[in-house]
Amino acid sequence: MAPPAHQTQRSPSPSQPSGRSEVSDLKLQLRQLAGSRAPGADDSKRELFKKVISYMTIGIDVSSVFSEMVMCSATSDIVLKKMCYLYVGNYAKNNPDLALLTINFLQRDCKDQDPMIRGLALRSLCSLRVANLVEYLVGPLGSGLKDGSAYVRMVAAVGVLKLYHISASTCIDADFPAMLKHLMLNDRDTQVVANCLSALREIWSSEASLSEEASKELDGLLSKPLIYYLLNRIREFSEWAQCLVLELVAKYVPSDSNEIFDIMNLLEDRLQHANSAVVLATIKLFMQLTLSMTDVHQQVYERIKAPLITLVSTGSPEQSYAVLSHLHLLVMRAPMLFSSDYKHFYCHYNEPSYVKKLKLEMLTAVANENNTYEIVTELCEYVANVDIPIARESIRAVGKIALQQYDVNAIVDRLLQFLEMEKDYVTAETLVLVKDLLRKYPQWSHDCIAVVGNISSKNVHEPKAKAALIWMLGEYAQDMVDAPYILESFIENWEEEDSAEVRLHLLTATMKCFFRRPPETQKALGAALAAGIADFHQDVHDRALFYYRLLQHNISTAERVVNPPKQAVSVFADTQSSEIKDRIFDEFNSLSVLYQKPSFMFTDKEHRGPFAFSDERGNLSIGVESADNVVPAQRVEANDKDLLLSTSEKEESGTTVNNGAAYSAPLYDAASAPLVALDTQPVAQALQAGLAIDDLLGLNLTTPAASAPAPPPLKLNAKAALDPGTFQQKWRQLSISMSQEFSVSPQGVAALTTPQTLLRHMQGHSIHCIASGGQAPNFKYFFFAQKAEDTSTFLVECIINTSSCKVQMKIKADDQSASQAFSDLFQFALSKFGMP
Structure with missing residues (x-):
């Protein structure tokens, strides 16, 4: 027999209110306890306050108990005060009317006998951030700056800065900056001094552009008496305050060399500080002070070496990474300085990957004629590491050292031994490096080719490794007996090869092999040219067509173009210019060093790297153009x-x-x-x-040939319509049916300078843009299209990188079986963009 209905219902958990009744009960209980001085009343209030805060934290609206919370705050219990201030601060910002109710009790608490309560109340009062209530802040702030408790003065100094951001005129009219300056020069508590210094710097920096007087006051912070006053007291400051002082001193310009040595003597012991931020700030100051003194600057490098290495070995992984990043920057400027300390950069088994990777870069940077053997020996041990990314980085590090012309003979032997390990990722990375080594040291071709020739092409899967192997097959076809036949096997699998880079290398290598061994390669070359000319990828198609025309025009010219005399590559391109490196060095002890790029490149929008797109279409600018307003793109196809x-x-x-x-x-x-x-x-x-x-x-060529590339047979509705809301809903509901990466022609990239032309071009192919956004080099578009015969919709997310000429495309479709046909049509349309 079933139990009664009332017995099967479970009561809601106390921590999860079922509705308004829970909040109403809280309100009633708080009202009963308001003003109560009975024994245990504060304990009961604590429990109720905890419930209110927990409800507020999980997003339940408890603003209805605001007045009861204020009434219950009349207590000397600091825990209750803190919870009450937290509640008030959360609701007062968005409810100015409720904030007005808190003014009286906060001003009353600002005069409490307990300095902790006075400080907490003053902090909460300044944190309301309601412009209409600034007049109520002036009195408590003035009293707080003169308070006998250092804690209250410290809070008041920060409160002045908060007031300035709410109402700058009120702050200046009340003469608070002058009070902060007096407090900074005369207060005994160093944290109060630091807070005053921080507030004054921000206030006067903001005011400097508006008034000449503020500019003079800002210059006054860099006066010699103030700088020496702060330096003489720096040992009393906290780590945060010491960094603040050191940052200020770094902007001070000493009058002569004696003053420089005085400052450095005062800060000498800061290099031994346990806090890495203090040490790095001191190092930055020392290097800036001695830039014009070459001998002393070199001595500074010697002096800072030991503290930095100590921080790397004794700190947390995060600290080690930050310090190593700065060490790497210093090594790039003075490689010989750390060459004898290379063992400090050996990897430990329990270190995270990001630290190991940076240590490998350090080992590469400090390698020279004296330590190359030991460093390469250590790196070779890492190749067998279970951590595959670190093994890859180790092989690259060995290759970089070899390209620096240090003990090339031994390093080449080590690299060739890697090929015998029969691990796919080791073979792939080694092949890429062997290719670079052969470009720089052609004299090693005999030894390298002898080993590379024993590698089965079936065991090489990564595109870059395939491209390297194919390059060697073409470049040294006369030394590799099976070169034509290996190239032929690659050509036979042309359709299965996804990488355009591999197909491009295959065309060139087959051409080179043809000129060296024509009888064995002519059939393969014919197959490669035919497949390349019919290839959908624009670059592959163009290169195959170019080679065909060369052969047809003049065979001698073709050989000179494709197979010129070998020339050793002396220098490989550096990824960073010297100007960029100097900018990073100027921003020592900042995130620029960790990101390895100047601050403007990750703070200014126009210089950001890969554009951070959101999956939500709403974050992009709507660029919908109706079909009536857009002129269909005229498709002009070359004969x-x-x-x-x-x-x-x-x-x-x-x-x-x-x-x-x-x-x-x-x-x-x-x-x-x-x-x-x-x-x-x-x-x-x-x-x-x-x-x-x-x-x-x-x-x-005389046979009527199939068009290549020809548009797929899928028919689209030229007048398809879709509103942004429906697009967004469909995008969330549908799963990705296809994700591809392909290349776009340089002409198409050049035409992207006016993005609207792309929208009109794609609309000419019945593919409509609903949103667009991004900045160079990344542009993002959302397209949609509909079948002509039904209402099936295709949604496309398309990211075009103008620097690499690559396109990343994701397709979502109502009819996933038609996704491939639509993908072909979309790529065909995009390949025609920018073409004459």
Whole structure:
């Protein structure tokens, strides 16, 4: 038999109010306790106050108990006072009427006998931040600055700054800055002095642009008496206050070298401080003071080395990372200084990855002729690390050292040994480095190629490693017996290769191999050119077409272009300019050092790195244009078949370039392609003998070819409509059906200087933009489209990086089976953007 209904219902948890009744009960209980002095009343109030604060914290509106909370605050219990002030501060900011109710009891508490309550009340009063109540702050702040308790004076000094931000005129008219200055010069408590200094700097810095008097006062902070007054008392300050003083002293300009030495003598012991912020602030000051004194500046580097290394080895991982970042900056300016201390930068097994990575950069930076063997030996141990990212970084570090021309013989042997480890990620990273080494040291080609030739191409999966291997196959085809056949195997899997970089390298390597070993490579080259010309990626298509035209025009010219004499690369491009590095050094002891970029590059919007996009479409600017207002983009397609003709052929046939016809790509039929054996006969002689390049490579341009790239057959509704709200709702509900990355042509990137042209272009393909945003180099667009035959919708998030010419695309669709067809259509439309 079922139990009664009232027995099956569970009562709500006390910590989770079921509705207004819980708040009403709290209000009633608080009212009963208001003014009560019965034993245990404060304990009962504490429990009720805790409930109110917990409800407020989880987002329940308890503003209705405001008056009861104020009435219950008439107590000497500091815990109750703190909770009450927390409650009042939370609701007073958004409810000025309620804030007015708190003025009386806060002003009363500002005169309490307990200095802790006076300070807490004054802090809460200044934190109300209601412009209409500033007149009530002047009296308590004036009294607080003269209070006998250092805690109250400390709170009052910060309160003056809060008042200034609410009403600057009220703060200046009450002569609070002058009171702060007097307090700073005469107060015994160092924390009060520090708070006064901090408040004055901010107030006078803001006022300096408005009044000449404030500018003079700001200059007064950098006067010699004040600077020496602060320096003589710096040992009494807290760590935060010491950093504040050191930052101020760094802006002071000493009159002569004697004054510089006086300041450095006063701060010498700060280099031994346990706090890393104090040590780094002192180092920054020392380096700035001695910039014009070369010998002394070098001595400063020697002096700061030991404190920094100590902080790295004794601090937390976070502190070690921050100090190591500054050490790395110093090493880049004076590499020899830390070359003998390289063992301090060896990685420990229990260190986090970000610290290990930075230590590897340090080992690379301090490597020289004397310590290279020990450093490389240590780095080789890390290659077998279970932490794969660190193993990769270790291989890169070995390669960087080799490119610095330190003990190249031994390092090349070590790198070649990595290839024998038969680990995919080790092989991949090593191949990339071997390629760079061969570019700089061609004399090592024999040893390197002997080892690389034993690697199975089936075991190389990463795009950069494939590209490096293919580059070596093309560059050293005459030394690698199987080079043509390995390239042929890559070409056979052309359709399965997703990386455009690999396909580009494959085209070039096959061309190079063709000029060195024509009989074995001609079939592969024909297949590569045919596949490349039909490739959807614009860069691959253009390069294949360029190579085809070169071969058709003049074989000798093609060989000089594709296969020039080898030249060793002396210097690889640096990722940062010297100007940027100097800017970072000027911002020593700041986040600029950790981010390895000047502050303007991550604080100013126009200089930010990758644009931080939100998944919410609402954060982007709406850029919807109706179909009636946008002129459809005129699609002008070059007659590529006509472009395939050489200049002389055009002149003979009288053909003119027609931009109206679609282009037909040459087809390659491996089964019917004739294999012409050239034996030892040069390619040029074969062509001169009347053998056409199409016949030589197995190409057939006379056959009607399929258009490449041709738009997919999917039909879209040209007048599709979707409002932003529906778009946002669909975007949240639908899952991602396809995510791809592809390249956009440089012409398209250049045309992005006027983003509206892209919107009109895509609308010409029945793809409509509903929102856009971003700044160079990243632009973000949201597009939508609908099928012509039904209402199925496609939603697209498209991020275009103008620096790398890459596009990241995510598609969400009602009909996910049509996602691939729509993706092809979208990429086809985007590939035509910016083309003539």
